[in-house]
Amino acid sequence: MDYQERLPPEGINTSKNSPLKEFTILLGGLILVTVVSIGLIAMFAGTIATYVPFEVELVMAESYADEGAETPAEVAAYLASLTEHLAALSDLPPGMRITMHYVDDDMVNAFATLGGNIVIFRGLLEKMPNENVLAMVVAHEIAHVKHRDPIASLARGVLVQLALNAVTGSSNADLVLGTTGLLTLLSFNRDMEEDADEQALRTLNVYYGHVACAAELFAVLHDSDDMTNVPEFFSTHPMDERRIEDLNGLAVRKGWSTRGKATPLPLAVTTGFDPASSGL
C-alpha cells in the first residue's frame, strides 16, 4: 500500500459557534438567575425573620455595650419613663421589652435596632419643640420594634450579601456581620416606615387623647435634612410633605383629634443642652 498525502479534517475537534454569542447568553442567564433569586430572598427574608423569637434577638443584641453611661440622670430618667409609658400603650407582644439609649452626639437621628433597643441622639432631642413631637419619634421607633423590622432588615441584608458572596466567590464574612453594620445600618423600607407612622399615631392618640403636633416631626426633620432633593422613588423614607398629609388623612379617617394642647418638655431636658449651663 502506498502512502498518500492527506490533510487532517478541519472542524471536528472545535466548535464553530460564536464565542461572543455564548458569552452573552451565559452571562445574561447568570445575571437573570442572580437577580431573581436575590429578589426572592429579599422578598421573603423579612417575612421569615419575624418568626425568630424575640428572646433570640435579645441574645444577639447582648454583645453590644451600652453607650448611655454619660447620659445626664434627669434626661435618662425622663426618656426612660416616656418610653415606658408609650411602650405600655403600643400593644407590644408579651415578652417584648424596649430599652432607650441616649447618645451625646450632634447627629439629628434616632433609630431602632435589635433586641428592642432604641437610640436617640442629642442632636435630635435638641430640635424637639415639645414632648408630643418627641413622643412621636419614640412611638415610631417602638412601632419598628413591635413590627420586628430590625430583625427583618438584618435577615434581608445578611441573606442578600451571602447570596452575592456565593455568586462572586468572595468570602468576607466581616462585611456580612460587621459589628457596626448590625447596630446602625439597618435600613427599613417605605412600607415599614408607613406602618410604623400609623402605629405611632395610634399610640399618641391613646397617650394624649389627640395627635396634635405629631406631624411637626417631619417639618423638624425636613429643616435639618440636606438630602431633601432626592426624588421620592429613591428615598426609603416617604417624602416629608407626603408623610404629613398621610398622617393628617389617617387622623381624620380614624377620628383622632388633631387639635390639642402641646405638652412642654421638662426643664431638665431643654436646659440640659444650653451651652451656658453645660459649660461647653
Next chain:
Amino acid sequence: MELLAQIGNLLIVLILLALGYGFGRMAESRHYKSIIAREKEFARLPAIASRMPPVKRPYHDQQLVYGNTVVSVDYFKRFLAGLRSVFGGRVTSYETLLDRARRESILRMKEAADGLGAEMVFNIKVETASISKGRRNAVGSVEVLAYGTALIPRQAAV
C-alpha cells in the same frame, strides 16, 4: 466612594475581557493559518500511531523525536469557561486551545524528524499537562508534548 471603586473594578474586567477577546481572536486565527500551511508542507512525511513500522525496513536508524507546545488561555476564554462551570456543557472556549496545541506539537515533532532526514515517524504519542495546576485565579496554560520514533535511512548502507 465604594460605588466608584466597584465601577472601576467592573471597567477593568470589561477592558480585560475586550483585550482578551481581541488579541485572543487575532492570535488564534493567525496560528490556525500557520498550522494549516505547515500541515500541507509536512504532509509528505508520514506520521503514524502504530507501535511498529508498517513495512519492515532494514538499514534504517531509529531516533526519538518530539515536539513541545505551551499555550496560554486568554482572559475572555477563561471567563467564558468560568460561566460554563455554572451551567455545565461543553467548554467550547478551551477546545480550540487544545486543538492548536496538539497540532502544533505534532508539527514541531515532524520538523525535528525532517531535520534528521527521516522517512517517517511511527509510534506517536501525545500528552497534555496543565501548567497552572492547583493555583487559583491564575490564568491557566497547557503544555502538549508529542513524541515518536523517527526512521532515518542509512546513507552508507548500500
